[in-house]
Amino acid sequence: MVERARTSPGRGALRSAVALALLAGGLAACGGGSGTPALNWYINPDNGAQDRLAKACSAASGGRYRIKTSLLPTDASQQREQLVRRLAAKDSGLDLMSLDPVFVAEAANAGFLRPFTGSEAPQFTQGVFPAAVQSSTWKGRLYAAPFWANTQVLWYRKSVVAKAGVDPNAPGFTWDKLIDVAERTGTTVGEQGNKYEGYMVWINALVESAGGHVLTGGENGAKAQITISSPAGQQAARIVQRLAHSKAASPSLATDIEEQARSMLNGPHGGFLLNWGYVWQAENGDAKSGTIPKSVIGDLGWAPYPQVTEGVKARPPFGGIELAVGAYGKHTAEAVDAVRCITTAGNMKKYMLDSGNPAARAAVYDEPDVIKQYPMARLLRDSINVAAPRPITPYYGDVSAAIQSRWHPPTSVDPATTPRRSASFIGLVLRDKALL
Amino acid sequence: MSVAARAAAQPSPSPSSRAELSDRSRSERRLGLLLSAPAVAVMLLVTAYPLVNALYLSLFRYRLTAPDDRRFVWFANYATALSDPLFWQDVLTTLIITAVTVAVELVIGFGFAMVMHRALFARRTVRTAILLPYGIVTVISAFAWKYAFDLQSGFVNSWFGAGDYAWFSHRWASMLVIVLSEIWKTTPFVSLLLLAGLAQVPRDLGEAATVDGATAWQRLWRVTVPNMKAAILVAVLFRTLDAWRIFDNVFVMTSGQQKTETLSFLTYRQTITRTAIGLGDAVGVLLFLSVVLIAAVFIRGFRVDLSQVRGDR
Structure with missing residues (x-):
């Protein structure tokens, strides 16, 4: 009896702690400044290289946008699950996403992605591995920009x-x-x-x-x-x-x-x-x-x-990651700019050297510092070139x-x-x- | 009069007794209804609405990612589910997990309840030690068990000389680990409910039986157990419903591989993973109906009176 009576204040304390934690979580989610539009980039886990690239591109944008990264689960199927859930709910806070190539068609077909226009597309496909372009295209339109290929x-x-x-x-x-x-x-x-x-x-x-x-x-x-x-x-x-x-x-x-x-x-x-x-x-x-x-x-x-x-x-x-722009985001123009920045050959190379994930542009594999760090760069390039998408x-x-x-x-x-x-x-x- | 007999007598007031309700008890009853009205309204909002919505959606062939292909198909999804061997395989898996865990937990839980009830010294330490697993989040305990049995990182194989036996590559071995972790995790819950039942058994009954020359075993079976029947049934009901909806352990340890998929997991995969909303909701509704059936069997069939243990949990 005594014990039971004693537990109730403890339970009260627990309850207020939980309430406090929930409140704090809610408040944290509301953070974010005004002025520079913040782009939310949902990324697959890596060694932090995407986050560093986001910071670099934010700085390079000269205040046009600021990229914030959010981590998706490790497993490719679970990454898809989370993205589909958000996109089906028309999440306007999903500006950019790192998408597994196999799920581009599904998201594009559902109207979840903003396709690149005819004038935007060429810069994302020139000198890029064929399997990557194929995987990013749905019914003749480019819905994602190849970022890295594997x-x-x-x-x-x-x-x-x-x-x-x-x-x-x-x-x-x-x-x-x-x-x-x-x-x-x-x-x-x-x-x-x-x-x-x-x-x-x-x-x-x-x-x-x-x-x-x-x-x-x-x-x-x-x-x-x-x-x-x-x-x-x-x-x-x-x-x-x-x-x-x-x-x-x-x-x-x-x-x-x-x-x-x-x-x-x-x-x-x-x-x-x-x-x-x-x-x-x-x-x-x-x-x-x-x-x-x-x-x-x-x-x-x-x-x-x-x-x-x-x-x-x-x-x-064939594997890798494609970058797609969410159809319901509030800053699509800035998001396209961000994709442009992230997928330049220079940034792909930087990402490859930093994360160990191979670039989607073939030219990167001829760079001396890439060959130095990856003695098998040629083999990777030739393999991705003939790789078959799922x-x-x-x-x-x-x-x-x-x-x-x-x-x-x-x-x-x-x-x-x-x-x-x-x-x-x-x-x-x-x-x-x-x-x- | 035993607790169960009293419980059985309670819920069937004869028509004449209703007429004898005094003004006071009538107004008390009205106040009671009024006080519970907000809770009922909230329940309708958060349970009835999703339920009806699921029922409605289960009549469609509908993919979340192919919204244009939505088509009304009547009960075709139910026919698909009920005629699919996978559904029945999952029913069997769920049934096995439920039966084994509830049976084992009841026996061990009763033992623990006795220990907690009878502990003469370090009472609080004993209770805390027994209840500890229940305080651990299921996902975390599932990961702990998974890593313990994992071939690369686990210690179980080297401790028990199991060589390179891959536990999660075989159906029954995976089931064993799932069942073990489930038992480890929820036995404290059962023992807690049974402890409440034990506390209800009047001490003088046992003493009287002792005076009459009953052995300890006879006292257990003739005095203690019959007097806590209500608590036992409630414990079994709660655990059965919980076990029937098992999800976390399977999700973490095997992701339903090696035929360890349960009904909840099947629903999850159709609805969330495949975004096959119609088919998934049909399975979900079937799962819901099976839960209702279990609850009805217990409450009607065994006359479980939930109010008997309400105050003691």
Whole structure:
């Protein structure tokens, strides 16, 4: 009894503390000066380089605008969720956004983005990688400006391939050869097999490398032609199946994302890793901080994305970030100016050197200081140049999730059934005839 | 007379007793209605409106990101959901999690309640220690459990010699971790409700039974448990409804992979992730109906009287 009586003042204090916290949060949200328009730029998390770029462009604008950055979640699908929620509610405080290329079509189709006019567009597309421009375009109009571009390459331990007497850079290096070498040397091939976008990245790259597409006619929305049930889709399924059942696969392949795959490369059985360009900067950072031995850096090699069919050039995954202007913002003219500033070749280079994320303009890769910091700059440039975007459709999220649902876990993939079943399932999902 | 029997007798006043209401009790009743009116109005606004809106939207084929494609489809979304194996798989998953967690929590919670009730020394420390997990935010406890079992960062595998067993790559192993963390997190809640029930059992009943020569086990089953039946049922009801709507643990640990997706998570993914508003709301309405069904079964079927424990929580 005594105890119970005593708790009530405590509860009161708690309640007022909560009220105070809520109030403070509300007040903080109301902050922001008058005069210079403040542009809200929703950014995907990086090492702070976007924020520094925002400050630089704010200063360069000479008081025309001030860019404030707000952080989105780490996961690409959750970034989309938050942006869609805000845009569906016509959030006028969303001026600029860092958008994953796969979601540009969806946002553009919903009227969430302000397209660039015919006179604005060329400066955002000239000298920019084709996959980036393709991903930023919807029904013939440019809805986003490519900011940085990304691709995956094959990272490997030089000591492992030297012992095996294999050269991953040799033309005609295929997935089968890769898995053979790893099995022979008792090492692993790191991939992203979790049920998330990263797994779709892998599947799409395999389908595209085999000469097929997941779907065609994406601009027809729900009526697109699903083409994953094809020889190319079966080839892709065969490779996923082979790696998943190989001893070269990670024991937790079904839940591995980029970072888990990378940490495996540094482990005792590390051999190969398929991963994005950030690996170089991340490995250097880890070596500097002592998380991994310094010797790892000297042992780290890189090669083009492995081929599916020997002799046919692979189409590595395409990723990166596009900058889009929100349709409901109050300062669209200033926002377009800000995009112009952020995406100049100079700022892209600055961002690349600062963040480790590769630029979307090919010319940046010829700069001496870029080559100095990124010895694999040429490989990155050539890979992004031939990279294949994921399906461009307003229903991309559904297509990707439907494929993940039928292709996961990787050990369950069967070339005879998985591509066919996933194709019919995508069709059902697009017509709201199945849950996802 | 037992608490439950009294509870059962209460809610059915005969018509004659209604006629005998005095002026005073009639005006008291009017005052009561008046006083609760604002709360009812707020409830209507914040629960009834969204509910009706969800019901309405569930009749459409409607994507938030394809607003032009909105079409009225009657109950097609319900047909899609109810005929989809994924829906029933999620129902089964939710059912398993609910049944296992509630059963285990009830047993452990009862043990804890006894400990808290009987603790002779360090009473407050014992109670605090038992209640601690309940004070932790579910998302945080979910992350703690996830990292504990994680292959790269976890300690569970090395402590228990599980080698490189990937817990979250298998359905039942993932379920086990989800259920364990759920039990760890909410057993204190059950024990708190049961403690309230224990406190209600008159001490002299137990003493009388002792005098009659009843063993401790007999006293527990014949005296204590029947006398706190109402508290037990309320605890089971609350926990069942909570467990049935489980979301955070699954979201954090597996994101519904390895067939660990629950009904709430299914609703979330259709509505929020896919922005398939119509289909998602249909699933949401089905989830709501199942919650109503559980509550009705408990309140009508087992005659749970919520007012019995209201003052003790």
